[in-house]
Amino acid sequence: MIARRVSVLGSTGSVGSSTLDLMEQAQGAGSAAFEVEALTGGANIARLAEQARRWRPRIAVTADPARLNELRDALAGTGVEAAAGPDAIVEAAVRPADWIMASIVGAAGLRSAWAAAGTGATLALANKESLVCCGPALIERVRRSGGRLIPVDSEHSAIFQVFPAEAPERVSKLVLTASGGPFRTLPRAAMTRITPEQAVAHPNWSMGAKISVDSATMANKGLELIEAAYLFDIPGERVDVVVHPESIIHSLVEYVDGSTLAQMGAPDMRTPIACALSWPDRLAWPAPRLDLAALGRLTFEAPDETRFPALRLAREALAAGGSAPIVFNAANEVAALAFLDRRLGFLNIAAVVADTLEKATGAGVSCGSDDACDAALAVDAEARRIAGDVIASLNIAA
Ligand SMILES: NC(=O)C1=CN([C@@H]2O[C@H](COP(=O)(O)OP(=O)(O)OC[C@H]3O[C@@H](n4cnc5c(N)ncnc54)[C@H](OP(=O)(O)O)[C@@H]3O)[C@@H](O)[C@H]2O)C=CC1
Numbered sequence: 187m188i189a190r191r192v193s194v195l196g197s198t199g200s201v202g203s204s205t206l207d208l209m210e211q212a213q214g215a216g217s218a219a220f221e222v223e224a225l226t227g228g229a230n231i232a233r234l235a236e237q238a239r240r241w242r243p244r245i246a247v248t249a250d251p252a253r254l255n256e257l258r259d260a261l262a263g264t265g266v267e268a269a270a271g272p273d274a275i276v277e278a279a280v281r282p283a284d285w286i287m288a289s290i291v292g293a294a295g296l297r298s299a300w301a302a303a304g305t306g307a308t309l310a311l312a313n314k315e316s317l318v319c320c321g322p323a324l325i326e327r328v329r330r331s332g333g334r335l336i337p338v339d340s341e342h343s344a345i346f347q348v349f350p351a352e353a354p355e356r357v358s359k360l361v362l363t364a365s366g367g368p369f370r371t372l373p374r375a376a377m378t379r380i381t382p383e384q385a386v387a388h389p390n391w392s393m394g395a396k397i398s399v400d401s402a403t404m405a406n407k408g409l410e411l412i413e414a415a416y417l418f419d420i421p422g423e424r425v426d427v428v429v430h431p432e433s434i435i436h437s438l439v440e441y442v443d444g445s446t447l448a449q450m451g452a453p454d455m456r457t458p459i460a461c462a463l464s465w466p467d468r469l470a471w472p473a474p475r476l477d478l479a480a481l482g483r484l485t486f487e488a489p490d491e492t493r494f495p496a497l498r499l500a501r502e503a504l505a506a507g508g509s510a511p512i513v514f515n516a517a518n519e520v521a522a523l524a525f526l527d528r529r530l531g532f533l534n535i536a537a538v539v540a541d542t543l544e545k546a547t548g549a550g551v552s553c554g555s556d557d558a559c560d561a562a563l564a565v566d567a568e569a570r571r572i573a574g575d576v577i578a579s580l581n582i583a584a
């Protein structure tokens with residue numbers, strides 16, 4: 187029986203909701219008991235209130251200070267404390283919990299993930315952007331606090347499960363699988379007409395809008411390449427990407443003797459979340475199971491970095507080091523959101539990232555030596571400003 191006091195940062199999103207759903211199912215199966223300390227959300231007050239009514243956390247927090255009264259009203263009579271604003275989310279992240287899910291999307295999740303990393307709790311990290319921005323420092327912070335970082339991103343969860351942490355020298359390379367997204371076979375010429383609705387329609391996974399666009403451009407795999415290099419302390423040249431359209435093998439570890447170990451499962455985030463919730467134990471819940479005979483075959487192909495240049499840009503940013511991964515992440519986030527707002531064409535997402543990386547390097551944007559989180563946020567802010575200018579100049583030219 188697994189017993190945990192849990193906080194979920196970003197509980198109203200795709201990963202956050204899957205986390206609470208999994209907890210519900212595991213409790214229903216009699217294999218776990220949970221208390222909830224804190225739930226945090228953004229604009230979706232109705233979902234946050236519904237979750238708080240079900241789980242009765244000590245506190246529920248919305249990121250938007252202007253929505254505090256609305257949240258208070260929605261929680262009336264529950265005994266759940268309401269709070270609002272980015273600082274309140276950081277405060278929620280350091281409340282007593284032994285398992286904290288960091289599932290806020292984008293760099294907005296960095297401060298709370300950083301705060302949670304210092305508490306000594308197990309940090310279940312879905313927010314890949316915080317690893318890309320602060321990887322080695324974030325990992326070290328968890329280690330020093332006596333906590334444990336468990337990756338939730340499906341590929342990194344897969345690697346984590348088959349990686350020999352006690353003997354990393356046995357590993358020759360990591361292989362990240364990529365679905366290839368909804369435009370895997372679309373010719374580049376047709377990509378100019380891609381709409382946000384088409385881009386968020388991922389073939390295998392049900393996810394939030396930003397990561398769905400990242401999958402469509404393969405910037406997601408670029409972020410994951412950086413994430414893997416930091417998490418498993420391995421150079422980018424020893425992290426391969428292979429396109430596997432079925433998303434059944436979630437990633438692989440190749441050993442020096444030629445053996446390759448893989449983790450497989452249905453494309454459902456509750457499986458990697460279950461792993462993070464119970465590791466090194468295993469959580470029994472009514473999980474979706476694989477039927478390999480029904481699947482029939484699994485297929486693989488090389489990624490096409492001409493049609494999906496974001497992958498190459500991420501690899502270059504990782505090799506450049508310093509602040510380049512933070513710039514990559516910030517520019518990608520600004521561009522993906524501009525695409526979702528119909529202010530930018532699909533193909534221009536990677537173009538904005540490339541241009542921002544070049545301009546930020548020219549402007550000498552680099553991390554300071556202060557607190558890694560504050561230093562990363564300063565780089566992030568400057569890179570966002572540059573990316574915004576790049577988008578504005580593209581729109582003037584159009
Ligand atoms: N979805 C997936 O299957 C996977 C996701 N990930 C990673 O997990 C993270 C979450 O992804 P996903 O669940 O898809 O994202 P969603 O967009 O579905 O959810 C994001 C969450 O963050 C909250 N949020 C948004 N903006 C802010 C802000 N400024 N401050 C505080 N909270 C905010 C949202 O609140 P609200 O909705 O109330 O506005 C919501 O709770 C991302 O980093 C993603 O890359 C990794 C692997 C798989």
Ligand SMILES: CC(=O)[C@@H](O)[C@H](O)COP(=O)(O)O
Nearest residue numbers: 339340364365366367401406
């Ligand atoms: C579920 C998950 O971890 C996502 O990051 C998923 O992997 C996206 O799929 P692709 O980026 O491979 O299309």
Ligand SMILES: [Mn+2]
Nearest residue numbers: 339340341410
């Ligand atoms: Mn992933």
